[in-house]
Amino acid sequence: MSGTADHASGFRLPPLAAYVHIPWCVRKCPYCDFNSHAAGPQLPEREYVDAVLAELGQRLDQVHGRKLVSVFFGGGTPSLFSPQALERIIAGLERRVGFAPDIEITLEANPGTFEQAKFRDYRSLGINRLSIGVQSFQADKLKALGRIHDGEEAIRAADMARAAGFDNFNLDLMHGLPEQSLDDALQDLRTAIAQQPTHLSWYQLTLEPNTVFWSQPPQLPEDDTLWDIQEAGQALLAEHGYAQYETSAYAQPGRQARHNLNYWTFGDFLGLGAGAHGKLSGTDGVIHRTWNTRLPKDYLDPDKAFEAGRRVLAPDELPFEFLMNALRLTQGVPATLFTERTGLDLRELNEARREAERRGLLSPDAQRLVATTQGQLFLNDLLQLFLP
Known part of the structure; x- marks a missing residue:
């Protein structure tokens, strides 16, 4: 099939969001494979914001009249930036692209960077959601993970978020930590739940290439313990009113x-x-993935391009690309969304869909694309069926 394809008449431009990456941290964690760099004594805030706004100007032809439904400041540790710096980015996005009336604007923050006045200022800018990187509340686990905060600071961060006016915040929590027991993991979850976040991201630590943990692996729990943690943790979250809607959310x-x-x-x-x-x-239904130059010094270099590369997703890649995302949702998506988002006829999935249903990995519901409980557990196996 060609790169432009005969897109079905049901294709619609999807909602548009913005992700803004702030690439600096106080210290690089040994498990982290994100594009983050230890901050020096002085962050180039003004220069970086100038660059982000210049890049935004270059991307306006890709907006096609859509307003932003959400903005996410990720990192790194975006809360290292001042409210004035973030205000310039938010104002630039609103002025040049525009915001949906109910826009969600999220800022990632780490407990060691919380200051009450600063976070009150963030809230006044229109940032209406925080994602707080706790990872654990236990001293030995935090030390093993290279975190700069302790458990008390993590609890205070949640209190300060509420006091600053944030009634919607996420706690980011890991399990399967070095030498973690079932009791350790559940104690972390209970402490997190006690802070009454509106959202919990709870996911297993994995060892990623190009990290300290990859080259110097810590002692992680056995598979049986990991399974026990997963089952008991999900039950505890459900008991306290936290419904799982995505693999780790x-x-x-x-x-x-x-x-x-x-x-x-x-x-x-x-x-x-x-x-x-x-x-x-x-507007022609062709979908691109883009990626920017990684190193901050290169991104800030006026003689270098912001964008490092882009590629068109070929039509035969789209089933896998779409389902790699949609099947993470525990309730899946309406089957009609496949055509709306890819421009392809739903019948493109028929052969692989029948095989996935036969193996018990995909629900036979004709109206939805949704993994079974077994399919959620073996999501990679399910997705392999939809590879080109």
């Missing part, structure tokens, strides 16, 4: 992360900042 009713839902439903997003990735659809 749990939310109180109506508090799902709208920015992440846009990813999982194959929406579009502008990727701004060093190392940011984007996904953008044209």
Whole structure:
């Protein structure tokens, strides 16, 4: 099939979000494979914001009249930036692209960077959701993970978020940590739940290439312990009203992360900042993935391009690309969304869909594309069936 394809008449430009990457941290964690760099004594805030706004100007032809449904400041540790710096980015996005009336604007923050006045200022800018990187509340686990905060600071961060006016915040928590027991993991979860976040991201630590943990692996729990942690943790979260709606995301009713839902439903997003990735659809139905130059010094170099590369997703790649996202959702998506987001006829999936149903990995529901419980557990096996 060609790169332009005979797109079905049901194709529609998807919602548009923006991801803004702030690539600096106080210290690089040994498990982290994100594009993050230890901050020096002085961050180049003004220069970096200038670059982000200049990049945004270059991407306006990819907006196609859409307003932003969400903005996510990720990193790194975006809360290292001053409210004045973030205000310039938010104002630039609103002025040049525009905001949906109910826009969700999320800022990632780490407990060691919390200051009450600063976070009150963030809230006044229109940032209405925080994602707080706790990872654990236990001293030995935090030390093993190279975190700069302790458990008390993590609890204070949640208190300060509420005091600053944030009634919608996520706690980011890991399990399967070095030498972690079932009791350790459940104690972390209970402590997190006690902070009454509206959302919990709870996921297993994995060893990623190009990290300290990859070259010097810590002692991780055995598979049986990991399975026990997963089962008991999910039961505990459900008991306290946190419904699992995605592989590692749990939310109180109506508090799902709208920015992440846009990813999982194959929406579009502008990727701004060093190392940011984007996904953008044209009015002709052609879909591009983009990625930026990674190193901040290169991103700030006026003689170098912001964008390091882009590629068109070929039509035969789209089933896998779409389902790689959509099947992470525990309730899946309406089957009609496949055509709306890819421009392809739903019948393109028929052969692989029948095989996935036969193996018990995909629900036979004709109206939805949704993995079975077995399919959620073996998601990679399910997705392999839809590879070109």
